[in-house]
Amino acid sequence: MKPSTNWFFPLLLLLxxxxxxxxxxxxxxxxxxxxxxxxxxxxxxxxxxxxxYSVSFSDGKTGVAVGVYGTIIRSQDYGITWENITSGTxxxxxxxxxxxxxTGxxxxxxxxIVRTTDGGKSWLSQPSGTNxxxxxxxxxxxxTGxxxxxxxxILRTTDGGSSWVSQxxxxxxxxxxxxxxxxxTGxxxxxxxxILRTTDGGSxxxxxxxxxxxxxxxxxxxxxxTGVAVGxxxMVLRTTDSGTTWLRQTGGTEYGLKxxxxxxxxxxxxxxxxxxILRTTDGGxxxxxxxxxxxLTLWSVSFTDSETWTAIGWYGKILRTTDAGSTWVSPTNNxxxxxxxxxxxxxxxxxxxxxxxxxILRTTDGGTSWVSQITPSPVGLACxxxxxxxTGxxxxxxxxIIRTTDGGxxxxxxxxxxxxHLYxxxxxxxxTGxxxxxxxxILRTTxGGxxxxxxxxxxxxxxxxxxxxxxxTGxxxxxxxxILRTTDGGxxxxxxxxxxxxxxxxxxxxxxxTGVAVGQGGKILWTIDGGxxxxYQTxxxxxxxxxxxxxxxxxxTVVGEFGTILHTSDSGTTWVRQRLNVKHLLLGxxxxxxxTGxxxxxxxxxxxxx
Numbered sequence: 001m002k003p004s005t006n007w008f009f010p011l012l013l014l015l016x017x018x019x020x021x022x023x024x025x026x027x028x029x030x031x032x033x034x035x036x037x038x039x040x041x042x043x044x045x046x047x048x049x050x051x052x053y054s055v056s057f058s059d060g061k062t063g064v065a066v067g068v069y070g071t072i073i074r075s076q077d078y079g080i081t082w083e084n085i086t087s088g089t090x091x092x093x094x095x096x097x098x099x100x101x102x103t104g105x106x107x108x109x110x111x112x113i114v115r116t117t118d119g120g121k122s123w124l125s126q127p128s129g130t131n132x133x134x135x136x137x138x139x140x141x142x143x144t145g146x147x148x149x150x151x152x153x154i155l156r157t158t159d160g161g162s163s164w165v166s167q168x169x170x171x172x173x174x175x176x177x178x179x180x181x182x183x184x185t186g187x188x189x190x191x192x193x194x195i196l197r198t199t200d201g202g203s204x205x206x207x208x209x210x211x212x213x214x215x216x217x218x219x220x221x222x223x224x225x226t227g228v229a230v231g232x233x234x235m236v237l238r239t240t241d242s243g244t245t246w247l248r249q250t251g252g253t254e255y256g257l258k259x260x261x262x263x264x265x266x267x268x269x270x271x272x273x274x275x276x277i278l279r280t281t282d283g284g285x286x287x288x289x290x291x292x293x294x295x296l297t298l299w300s301v302s303f304t305d306s307e308t309w310t311a312i313g314w315y316g317k318i319l320r321t322t323d324a325g326s327t328w329v330s331p332t333n334n335x336x337x338x339x340x341x342x343x344x345x346x347x348x349x350x351x352x353x354x355x356x357x358x359x360i361l362r363t364t365d366g367g368t369s370w371v372s373q374i375t376p377s378p379v380g381l382a383c384x385x386x387x388x389x390x391t392g393x394x395x396x397x398x399x400x401i402i403r404t405t406d407g408g409x410x411x412x413x414x415x416x417x418x419x420x421h422l423y424x425x426x427x428x429x430x431x432t433g434x435x436x437x438x439x440x441x442i443l444r445t446t447x448g449g450x451x452x453x454x455x456x457x458x459x460x461x462x463x464x465x466x467x468x469x470x471x472x473t474g475x476x477x478x479x480x481x482x483i484l485r486t487t488d489g490g491x492x493x494x495x496x497x498x499x500x501x502x503x504x505x506x507x508x509x510x511x512x513x514t515g516v517a518v519g520q521g522g523k524i525l526w527t528i529d530g531g532x533x534x535x536y537q538t539x540x541x542x543x544x545x546x547x548x549x550x551x552x553x554x555x556x557t558v559v560g561e562f563g564t565i566l567h568t569s570d571s572g573t574t575w576v577r578q579r580l581n582v583k584h585l586l587l588g589x590x591x592x593x594x595x596t597g598x599x600x601x602x603x604x605x606x607x608x609x610x
Contacts, residue, residue, distance in 0.1 A: 039595070040565065040580040043367040044606040045316050045334040047073055047082045050582050052312035054106070054259075054300040058098035063302065064120040065312045066093035066106045069563070069581035074120045079310040079320050080331050087114060087123050090579065092133075095177075099139040105161060107134035107147045115161050126161040136177040138186060146202055148175035148188045156202045167202040176217045177259075181224050187243060189216035189229045197243045208243045218259040220268065228284040230257035230270045238284045251278055252289045259300040269325065271298035271311050279325050290325045296337075315603045335361060335370050340600035342383040342547075342588040344392065348610065351590060352408060353600050354381035354394045362408045367598060367608050373408040382423045383435075383465075383588075391430045393449060395422035401435065403449050414449040424465040424476070432471045434490060436463035442476065444490045455490045467509045475531060477504035477517050485531050496531045506548040506558070514553045516572060518545035524558065526572045537572045547599070549591040559586035559599045565607075569594065580607060 042048045052067035063075045065082075070089040073082045087093065093108035104116045111128040128134065132150040139145035147155045152169040169175070173191040180186035188196045193210040210216065214232040221227035229237045229246070236251040251257070257272035262284075270278045270287070275294035278287040292298070298313035311319045311328070315337060319328040338357045345351035353361045353370075358381055360373040375381070379397040386392035390407045394400075399416040416422070420441040427433035435443045440457040457463065461479040468474035476484045476493070480503055483496040498504075502520040509515035517525045517534070522541040525534040539545070545560035558566040558575070563582035566575040586601035599607045 039609045040578055040599070040607045041609075042084070042580075042606070043598075043608050044336070044361075044370060044604050046332050047084055047316070048581070049316040049584065049603060049605050051314050052299065052316055052318070053093065054095045055302045055310055055312045056096045056098045056104065057302045057304050057310070058104060058119065059101045060304045060308075062101060062119055063304070063310060064096055064098070064104060064106075064116075065300075065318075066096045066108070067312075067316075067581075068092050068583050069579075070108075070112075071581040072096075072106070072120070072123065075310075078304050078308060079318070082318065082332065084581075085120060085123070087581075088125060089114060090581070094133070094135045095137050097137050097139055097145075099142050099145075103139075103142045103160075105137055105139060105145060105147075107137045107149070109133045111149075113147065113161060113164070126164070128155060128164050129166065130155065135175060135190075136188070138178045138180045140180050140183050144183045144201075146178055146180060146186060146188075148178045148190070150174050152190075154188065154202060154205065167205065169196060169205050170207060171196065176215070177219045177229075179219045179221045179227065181221050185224045185242075187219055187221060187227060187229075189219045189231070191215050193231075195229065195237075195243060195246065208246065210237060210246050211248065212237070215256075218257060218270065220260045220262045222262045222265045222268075222283070226265065226283060228260050228262070228268065228270075228280075230260045230272070232256045234272075234276075236270070236278075236284070236287060249284060249287065251287045253278065258298065261301050261303060263303045263306055267306060269301045269303075269309060269311075271301045271313070273297045275313075277301070277311060277325060277328070290328070292319060292328050294319065294328075334604065335372065335606075336604040338604055339602045340588065340604060340606065341381065342394075343590045343598050343600045343606075344384045344386045345590040345592045345598060346386050346389055348592045348596050350386075350389050350407075351598060352384050352386060352392060352394075353588070353598075353606065354384045354396075355600070356380040358396075359604075360384075360394070360408060360411065361606075364407075366610065367606060370606065373411065376402055376411050376413045382421070383425045385425045385427045385433065387427045387430050391427075391448075393425055393427060393433060393435075395425045395435045395437070397421050399437075401425075401443075401449060401452065405430075405448075414452065416443060416452050418443065418454065424463065426466045426468045426474065428468045428471050432468075432489075434466055434468060434474060434476075436466045436476045436478070438462040440478075442466075442484075442490060442493065446471075446489075455493065457484060457493050458495065459484065464503075464505045465507045467507045467515065469509045469512055473509075473512050473530075475507055475509060475515060475517075477507045477519070479503040483517065483531060483534070487530075496534070498525055498534050500525070500536065505544070505546045508548045508550040508556065510550040510552055514550070514571075516548055516550060516556055516558075518548045518558050518560070520544050522560075524566075524572065524575065528553075528571075537575065539566060539575050540577070541566070547586065547588040549589045549597065551591040551594055555591070555594045557589050557591055557597055557599075559589045559601070561585055565589075565599060578609070582607070 057063040098104040134149035175190035216231035262268035275292035340355035381396035422437035463478035504519035543561040
């Protein structure tokens, strides 16, 4: 049902990475937004899985991290536990800084600026006067700060952000970071090795020679003279003369560095691509590589004391050290970062999710806790279907079919006698089920999978999803607008006309007549006559849609790219976007009530509404 196969994985990985850190909202008409955006919440990873760009500890105890879609999380115990905070924006936040325990500012996409005066518990938007994205911000006291960003943008405030004044940077290169040591003295860095310096609070900015064309993403000064800038290809530059000269240091890595932070004149850390963490104890003259135990890009690092540091990055990754970087551990509970392609709940409590690489996760308490189960094969699993608490079947790569009759305590491989990738499966009772896959493959069992019989589909198009409402009546959908229908258990499959030329990725029927098909380009089709006619519905998105679940003839939910979640309670006459701070590719959804459901996606994403 979902794109889980080995051959398709690299393409979707690139898509998923673009989604996570892309800088634009849906380019289609903006859909109406559900007034209950808090309805969906994270179950995995925890506290959330959206990308984090920046972290700042205002004192030894309280820290805030910001990221994708206005994500803000807050810790009050030195980074051990984190809670999600409402930011009031859905724009990406790229940088956060605290001037004291209570006062902080975050900047982001399209000139977004938000401010807190209560230690990060609540945030208010400030007018920036620009639509350019802001990438870095630095304050020297509660009133005086500078933000930098796209196209050489520099903004200055002297009243705590009540007003921001544009300054002339002298460059159109994007600026990624800025560091001030006092109200007058600061340095900004950015694209193509750009380094700018001011000694008059930004009234004038002077270009300095960096000696590189590599992008510079982080900068930190410990006094007016001494600072370090980091960037692409492991670039580390250091100055001890206010930037009159910048000398390249040996960082010991070729991976791009995204951020650098200093505790004092001697001790600092830099983080970057592939989980790179570097440490210096001599003011940046020399650097040592530390073992992070992650391959995810880290975007920012902040200290609480000389021994305790926190690093954050992609997919909500949080790492913490209490021994100055010798060991790093994740303080949060993450079951899996593997892709989850499909989820099946038989009631509001009991459900199973499967995904690429073979993960099987099981919950019996509505997702409050998920338990990993042992799979008989590590190949990708694309779809799962349960008919009761104990009996379920999952299908996937190279004709893989596995079966459980004890709620997943044991999974047993079954012989499909095909090597085609299987994408969808639907069972109507413990014995009767159908699986579909590439090259028009359709398999049928009437004995719980003891034997699977290949049926004639009449197409060589890949079929991505299938939905049966009883032993005889089912619909399969796939590439090139393929819709196939059977009313005799698959003895005969009849092609139906959709009226559009896009492929379908998901289908769900609630009875013999009522169903919905979703797919590429935000296409949603509804039928009330078993597919004799399909009616195009307005989704208000051009994002690809991958999963759909109907609870009844009027209520359903669709999921897809860029965290798209659409809900209808009027048979699709209107589809309302339900938002969470997520840009992840969502691949599967299962509704057990009109307002109760679970969605899954890339990087172990599990979302819940109830």
